[in-house]
Amino acid sequence: MLQTSNYSLVLTIQFTFMIYDLMSNSFSELIFTEPVIPLIMFIIQDVGILFNVIVIFLMFFNTFIFQAGLVKLLIHRFTGTIVVSGIYFILSVSFHVWIQNLRWWNMRGYVWTKGLQALFVFQRLASVLYYYFYKRTTLCLGDPRLYEDSEWLRNEFFRVRK
Template sequence: MLQPSNYSLVLFMQFLLLSYDLFVNSFSELLRTAPAVQLVLFIIQDIAIVFNVIIVFLMFFNTYVFQAGLVNLLFHKFKGTILLSAAYLALSISFHVWIMNLRWRDSGRFIWTEGLQTLFVFQRLGRHRSSAPLQVLLFLNGWYCATYFLLEAFVFVYKGLLLPYPVSNLVLDVVLLLLYLGIEATRIFFGSKGNLCQRKVPLSLSLALTVPAAVLAVYYLLLQTYSLRLEAFLSAILLLFYGLELLLGFLALLSFSSTDPY
């Protein structure tokens, strides 16, 4: 059994490991130009998290409840702690792998991706009015937009080869698809910048561009010459994105400061 006099040592170890974890999270970005040093810090941080989890389990093993065989009772009482620790460890390792892959080969250049912007908004959600859910949707919508465009392009090739597709209608559908790509890229750009910078004008422009983008999605869903089930499914998902982004965008506009002139 763990003696009461040893609890102070256990708590000291826990606080020491927690302090190191906080230190790395706070200041590791300053070492982005030295990826080898940053990698070592990340590895030690992940090992420290594992040690913290091990200490928690050692505390469990030294209880009378565990020695009596009531493991299920212990898990029921502390499942939140166990699951949260496991989730934090998984997220920490995933973040470290992601950062290292982004910056390892080009450490001399500042790299800031849309994914990092989204993570930054999540981290600052409690203190700022930027909408993290909106930023996540815009980020996912950007990837979905590219997928939608490529799939539609392949579908047009398929329909042009196998179906009696009038040339004028095919040209119209292709031109509208290119127009959709331009509108969507502009809409996502202004929406992301307006949300992150808490600026009403770019976010309002993004919301306004959502209307023609949604009209084009409805066209490909219902009005084009030949609409395949795949296109209907893709367009329906696109309209779902637009509906959620309109709602979150209006809420973000309402939350921005009324004194902000931009």
Template sequence: MLQPGNYSLVLTLQFLLLIYDLFVNSFSELLRSAPVIQLVLFILQDVGILFAAIVLFLMLFNTFVFQAGLLGLLFQRFQVTVLLCALHLALSVSLHVWLMNLRWKSENTFVWSDGLQALFVLQRVGK
């Protein structure tokens, strides 16, 4: 069980993961000429998003509502949060796979298809 003093540590961890996610989304286009570094940043970003989701679930599992067995109530209250977290992870992974497939073949050309641009906008707006 988490003590009240430990919530600040968990909140700090969530903020650090959010800042890293924002950092990679903001500056990953600057590393277009180095696809290996961009691949490592994307993998770490996806692992960070997954880790943030795990921390969210652990926080939900430590509530009194979960321990009392009221899973329906807990899922009803946090349904949008869980779905948005899963949607953000799915959009990020699909965007990263598509970008790396295009960048790995031709690293110095600027290739943006209509579908990639739509996925890019959806992933950025879906935050």
């Protein structure tokens, strides 16, 4: 059972990684001093995205719905978050690898190809969707009905069994 103090800590950690991700997306193009600084920023950003996805799944496993065997209900309810998080992670890693390959030896030059610019736009659009879905899911997982036996859960269990 996820208690209030534990939920607050998990929520704080998740939002800290999300804020870092937002700041990294916003200001990574302004850091051109050394090639290693954006590399470290991108690695921390990608690890943060991966960590947030792992924490969401751990929160899924902690719910009474998951423990009652209604995994399909959780997956159905949070499919958008799972899909958007996966797409955003793939787009972010792809963008970070591409931009680092182009700028590693030429930090002072302007090295934007058309493909990189398209990937940049898609990654930033996916980030907006990721922030929305992830925040919504995190707040929905704070619902106490998900962590205890209730009439709603029994009705869902019988509906699924039929």
